[in-house]
Amino acid sequence: MATIRDVAKQAKVSVATVSRVLNKKGYVSKEAEEAVLKAIKMLDYRPNSVARTLYNKSSGMIGLVVPDITNPFFPELARAVEDVALTYGYTVVLCNTDEMVEKEKKYFEALKQKYVDGIILTTSSLSTEDYDRLELPIVALDRELGDNIPTVVSNNRQGAREATEHLIHRGCRYLAHFRGPVGVAPADERYLGFKEVAEQHEIPYKVVNADFHIDKAESAANELLTNTPLIDGVFAGSDVTAAGVMKAAHTLNFSIPDQLKVIGFDGIPLGSMLVPPLSTIEQSIYKMGALSSRLLIKQIEKKPIDAMYYDLPTKLVIRGTT
Amino acid sequence: MATIRDVAKQAKVSVATVSRVLNKKGYVSKEAEEAVLKAIKMLDYRPNSVARTLYNKSSGMIGLVVPDITNPFFPELARAVEDVALTYGYTVVLCNTDEMVEKEKKYFEALKQKYVDGIILTTSSLSTEDYDRLELPIVALDRELGDNIPTVVSNNRQGAREATEHLIHRGCRYLAHFRGPVGVAPADERYLGFKEVAEQHEIPYKVVNADFHIDKAESAANELLTNTPLIDGVFAGSDVTAAGVMKAAHTLNFSIPDQLKVIGFDGIPLGSMLVPPLSTIEQSIYKMGALSSRLLIKQIEKKPIDAMYYDLPTKLVIRGTT
DNA sequence: CTGAAAGCGCTTACAG
DNA sequence: CTGAAAGCGCTTACAG
Structure with a gap:
């Protein structure tokens, strides 16, 4: 591979001049x-x-840290982040x-060592201090x-x-919620949100x-539906x-949606591949990824960002399970 | 961040000595x-x-190039590759x-520039020359x-x-195959394989x-099943x-598996999430990823590899659709 | 407008 | 066993 010296020699100028035209910086005839x-x-x-990175302490790379790439939510996010980043x-x-x-810690170490310019995090196992550090x-x-983190x-x-209103609206009178990991904000x-609505309507529920x-969901559901067959949503x-x-x-043998409604x-x-197709609350996954990417790059390039907190609306998508 | 100079100063030795203990190379008292x-x-x-990489022309990174990260086959593969690599x-x-x-070309460029030590490819859009280059x-x-490529x-x-034998065995008399991209080896x-068996058994088929x-599969199936409702496998x-x-x-309203069997x-x-759960030919996805990772690392470290071609057996998994 | 030189943070012959 | 020096391939003050 040719180096900047080779180019300088070939063009009969100094490496400094080559660097200037490369970076479109400074005067060049x-x-x-x-x-x-x-x-x-x-x-x-x-x-x-690599040589550039060493001098500039900036690699043009951004890190995207995800908890589980085999969970289909994250590849979608990743794709959006990448699309914008590449642009x-x-x-x-x-x-x-x-x-x-x-x-996660090892990755942080590695990313910092490689002079990544910023990180998008979809995990939260470390403490705020770790992030600040x-x-x-x-x-x-x-x-x-x-x-202080966008x-x-x-x-x-x-x-x-x-989602909960929808179930009640569809006639459910005994609800269950299969919640995600405790301590993970979403x-x-x-x-x-589930609890609020269920209690407001005075509908009994299990969590x-x-x-x-x-x-884990399957085995939990097996147990719950066996023990509490009255659950209908x-x-x-x-x-x-x-x-x-x-x-x-x-x-x-619970028939969906007749006997049991699911959202x-x-x-x-995946949702639309199931039979019956799954009713759901749709997130703007691509938008979330793209926005995050843009926000990170603005920070990296020291441009102002409009807000520190973006809260994107969701959308109720009614399909076959309700 | 401290540099090797800081350490040298602190330890009252030269940077060369620090480097030697870092790399466990050469004599140090x-x-x-x-x-x-x-x-x-x-x-x-x-x-x-980064400084190390610049000198060594080796980054300790390997690239994994996939065609579509939102296709669930690839995250599984990625995870296996990563597990072994990290080890x-x-x-x-x-x-x-x-x-x-x-x-793909851009990534190749970037990976090479970053001195990755090797690449695992699950794509094939470029020519053999590009890979050799x-x-x-x-x-x-x-x-x-x-x-010449493992x-x-x-x-x-x-x-x-x-898969085809299985369909015939289950009584199918008019088959269809929804094939993947032409020119992609698998x-x-x-x-x-499908064609061989269908012809050998003199079973009519569409592809x-x-x-x-x-x-694409859904719309193609819509068309095919509408035009050729006799298809039963x-x-x-x-x-x-x-x-x-x-x-x-x-x-x-084709009932599966009564009217139509699918494998x-x-x-x-995903397969086991469908209703009825999907019969399939299972690949050892994790094994494939792990083996590739090991093969690549052996090449990088100039160790001998046992074979250039690994051809892993598949396994028929019978579930609800057949 | 241009080049020589120093420096980014390492590693490795080489001489002692 | 150890250090000074050169070099990996760039960039950027600085002097001209």
């Missing part, structure tokens, strides 16, 4: 510029980004923590990490309320933990959770 | 080593990996090409790129044969293209494709 451009083309020269000339490094604190632009996506979330509480908000995992904390509940219902949360493609 | 270790701890020093001290950079040749260790995963695939042909192999996309080129076929069947390929979790 027309002739010098042309000679350099010609040499670059001739040698098929491309500047070494602005940034490369995305995807880091999957498998929900392990140790892995990074001294790097951060955006919290689908999580809330602190007031945040992009759906209006989970409102979405949960709508999951907590959905739980609270069980399903951690956004299909297997389920608000699942996510679409994946809903799929687990539906599997259990199917095994137990999910997320709006991932 | 006990006293010097201890002083350095102490200084490192005191200053919470961590060597700058050996490598970091994985996930690159999503969105099936765009331009994006990389001059980097490569593993072809779920793709075949050439005889390859890990499932035995797609054999799996397809089993898709072609599955098609060939339509579905590109591994759910929407479908071998879908992937589980996602099968989900599309099942959606269409459901819309058209997929892949064995991703």
Whole structure:
């Protein structure tokens, strides 16, 4: 691979001049510029980004940290983040923590070492201090990490309320909520929204933990529906959770939606693949990812951002399960 | 952040000595080593990996290039690749090409610039020359790129044969195959396996293209099942494709498995979420990813590899759709 | 407008 | 066993 020296020699100028035309910075005469451009083309020269990074302490990369890449919510998010990043000339490094604190820490270390310009976090296992100590632009996506960190979330509480209202509206008189992990903000908000509406309508309800995992949801649903067959409406904390509940219902011969109505949360493609297709509260997943990416890049480039907290509306999508 | 100079000063030795203890290379006296270790701890020093990379022309990163991260087959693969890589001290950079040749080229450029140590490819849009020109260790995963490139695939042909035999065994007398993208080896192999068995049994069949996309599969199935309602058995080129076929069947009121039997390929979790749960040919996805990762790292570290071509067996999983 | 030089933070012959 | 120096491939004051 050709280096900047080779180009300088070929163009009969100094490396400083080559660097100037590369970065379009400082004065360069027309002739010098042309000679350099010609040499670059001739040698098929491309500047070494590692050397650049070393000097600039900036790599043009941004990190995206997700808890579980096999949960279909995150690949969608990742794609949006990447689309926007690429537009602005940034490369995305995807880091999957498998929900392990140790892995997250290692990634932070590695990302910082590689001089990433910023990080988008969809995890929250570490403490606020850890994030502050990074001294790097951060955006919290689908999580809330602190007031001083720009945040992009759906209006989970409102979405949960709508889901619950919808179930009641459809005639459900005994509800269940399969909540996500305790302490994870979106999951907590959905739980609270559910609870508010159920209590306001004086509808009895059960709440069980399903951690956004299909297997856990299925076994929890198996148990709950066996013990409490009167339940006729389920608000699942996510679409994946809903799929687990539906599997259990199917095994137990609960007919959906006649005997049991189910509504999910997320709006991932999986929902419409199920039979019957899943009613859900749709998040603007792509928008969330794209917005986060833009917010992070604005921070990196020291541009002002309009707000510290973005709370995107959700949308009730009625399909076959309600 | 402390640098090697700071450590050297603190330990009252030269940077060369610090470097030697860091890399456990060359002779260092006990006293010097201890002083350095102490200084490192005191200053919470961590060597700058960008500087290291610049000198070594090796970053400790490996690239994983996938065509579509939202296709659930790839996150599973990614996770396996990452698990193994992390064990050996490598970091994985996930690159999503969105099936765009331009994006793939850009990523190659970027990966090479960043001195990644090797690349695992699950795409094949570029020519063999492009891969050779990389001059980097490569593993072809779920793709075949050439005889001189180590390859890990499932035995797609054999799996397809089993799927087809299974449909016939279950009494199907008019088959359809929803094949994946033409020119993509695993898709072609599955098609060939299907064709062989169908012809050998003199069973009439149709073949339509579905590109591994759910929407495409659904619309193709809508059309095919409407025009050729005699079809009673479908071998879908992937589980996602099968989900599309099942959606269409459901819309058209084809009852599964009574009227129409469906079998997929892949064995991703989605299959067991469908109703009825999808019969499929299961690939050892995790194994494929892990093996590829190991093969790549062996190449990087100039260790011998046992074979250039790994052809993993598949497994027939009978569930509700057949 | 341009080039020589120093520096980003490392590693590794080389001489002692 | 150890240090001074050169070098990885860039960028940017600084002097001219």
